[in-house]
Amino acid sequence: DIQMTQSPSTLSASVGDRVTITCRASQSISDWLAWYQQKPGKAPKLLIYKASSLESGVPSRFSGSGSGTEFTLTISSLQPDDFATYYCQQFNTYSRTFGQGTKVEIK
Amino acid sequence: EVQLVESGGGLVKPGGSLRLSCAASGFIFSTYNMNWVRQAPGKGLEWVSSIGSSSSYKSNADSVKGRFTISRDNAKNSLYLQMNSLRAEDTAVYFCAREAASGSPHFDYWGRGTLVTVSS
Numbered sequence: 001d002i003q004m005t006q007s008p009s010t011l012s013a014s015v016g017d018r019v020t021i022t023c024r025a026s027q028s029i030s031d032w033l034a035w036y037q038q039k040p041g042k043a044p045k046l047l048i049y050k051a052s053s054l055e056s057g058v059p060s061r062f063s064g065s066g067s068g069t070e071f072t073l074t075i076s077s078l079q080p081d082d083f084a085t086y087y088c089q090q091f092n093t094y095s096r097t098f099g100q101g102t103k104v105e106i107k
Numbered sequence: 108e109v110q111l112v113e114s115g116g117g118l119v120k121p122g123g124s125l126r127l128s129c130a131a132s133g134f135i136f137s138t139y140n141m142n143w144v145r146q147a148p149g150k151g152l153e154w155v156s157s158i159g160s161s162s163s164y165k166s167n168a169d170s171v172k173g174r175f176t177i178s179r180d181n182a183k184n185s186l187y188l189q190m191n192s193l194r195a196e197d198t199a200v201y202f203c204a205r206e207a208a209s210g211s212p213h214f215d216y217w218g219r220g221t222l223v224t225v226s227s
Contacts, residue, residue: 001169034213036152043202043220044144044152049213087152091212094157094166096142101151 002026004090006099012107019075021102023088028068032091035064035073038101039084047086048073078104109133109216111203116221123193123225129186129203129218137161137181140206142214143188145199145223153199156188157206171197193225 003026013019023033031051036044046055048064051071061076075082083106088099115127129141143155156177157166165177176189186203200222204214 032212036214038152043217044214045217046213046215049207049209049215050211053211055215085151089152089154089214094164095168096154096157096212096214098144098152098154 001095002029002090002092002097004088004097004099006086006088006102008102009100010103010105012105013078014107015078015080017078017107019078019082019104021073021086021088021104023066023071023073023099025069025071025090029090029092031067033064033066033071034089034091035062036087036089037082037084038087044087075104109205111205111216111218113201113203113218113221116201116223118224118226119193120227121194121225124189124191125193125223127188127190127201127203127221127223131184131186131203131205134205136179136184139208140212141177141179141186142204142206143177143186144202144204144214144217145197146202146220147196147199150199155201158186190223193223195225197223198225199223 005024033051035048038044052064085103110132112130158177174192178187200220202220205216207215
């Protein structure tokens with residue numbers, strides 16, 4: 001099975017900061033990667049799909065990049081609503097594994 | 108409006124069984140692959156199971172293989188998860204999620220989840 005490793009696990013940042021989260025796959029997944037945001041008690045919300053495609057309605061401060069085994073999610077200027085946990089997810093033929101999550105906290 | 112509503116969660120003893128349901132509306136259910144994802148208390152997301160739009164394929168995470176069975180009834184716009192031989196570590200909120208049909212897979216809509224607690 002493909003394993004997904006996110007770093008860091010926790011990130012402390014201030015409003016206005018540029019934030020980058022990394023996700024590594026244990027083998028190449030081309031660009032079949034999505035990013036989600038989750039707030040406590042809520043379902044995850046899709047941010048990015050196909051590694052770099054922004055979901056409709058998601059603010060443009062969110063961006064994704066990468067292919068193969070290394071991917072990044074960047075928030076260009078952190079806003080108060082962005083403090084949450086972020087997950088990457090890979091899609092290969094028969095599995096859809098998530099990374100362990102990155103919690104973005106207020107510094 | 109796309110809606111996914113899970114039901115069937117509750118308290119069950121170790122070794123017991125439970126059947127979760129997900130009622131879909133607002134889209135043509137029979138044309139989408141569907142999934143179950145769970146989240147143990149205070150933990151991250153874990154993909155559990157996937158099923159093709161016509162049930163042509165099914166796939167499970169290793170952690171539930173041989174114990175959980177995913178199925179669907181396209182006539183009833185419903186997704187199911189039959190969970191047998193339940194263990195304490197299966198305690199989680201279970202979400203159903205629609206897999207986008209755009210050719211690049213991703214989960215574009217999620218339900219609110221149903222809580223399953225496995226405890227004696």
